[in-house]
Amino acid sequence: MIRDDIHDAMIAAMRARDKESLGAFRLIQSAIKNRDIEARMEPAFRDGPRSDKDDDALVVGVLQGMVKQRRDSITMYRQGGREELAAAEEAEVAIIERFLPVPLSEDETKAAIEAIKVELGASGMKDMGNVMATLKARHGMQLDMSKASRLVKAALS
Structure with missing residues (x-):
């Protein structure tokens, strides 16, 4: 721990x-x-x-x-x-x-977002909440969620 x-x-x-x-x-x-x-x-x-x-x-x-x-x-x-x-x-x-998990790089974050987007069948901004919730559940400790939000918006636009 x-x-x-x-x-x-x-x-x-x-x-x-x-x-x-x-x-x-x-x-x-x-x-x-x-x-x-x-x-x-x-x-x-x-x-x-x-x-x-x-x-x-x-x-x-x-x-x-x-x-x-x-x-x-x-x-x-x-x-x-x-x-x-x-x-x-x-x-x-x-x-x-030193005690924080290694953060995901921007490319790794984009890849995770794309995988979740495909998995959920997300196609537009109406699915942003579901994508963000799944992203936070899987990678929440490794992400700055404000930056992730910006990347999710870009991916869904």
Whole structure:
């Protein structure tokens, strides 16, 4: 599980006395714990324990959100002329991305969309919801869904 990998990496950073990495791992752990607390309020969580796949999906969602926040910060820091802060954010992004699944390339995404389009018999924009739902179910952890949405629109147009 991704959660265990993060915990093991945090322990390794403690032993190596790597303060920068340790700080990033603590931020990750905190964000995951906050998401766990939020999830307790969701009806699906009360129905029973989550599977490892569901847990990994939750953790990946948290990590993707953290990467997006940091990339936005990097842009703002660079516009403000704060290169040292941008570099610190980039270091955190590199640490966080170690735990994310390898994203599909644009060509792989297009191939997956075409396969789903053929499988579902999708022919126009009215089928976009079905294609997006299937794409998310199969490849959700490996895709930026906003970019995928743009590619699905292009494929169905």
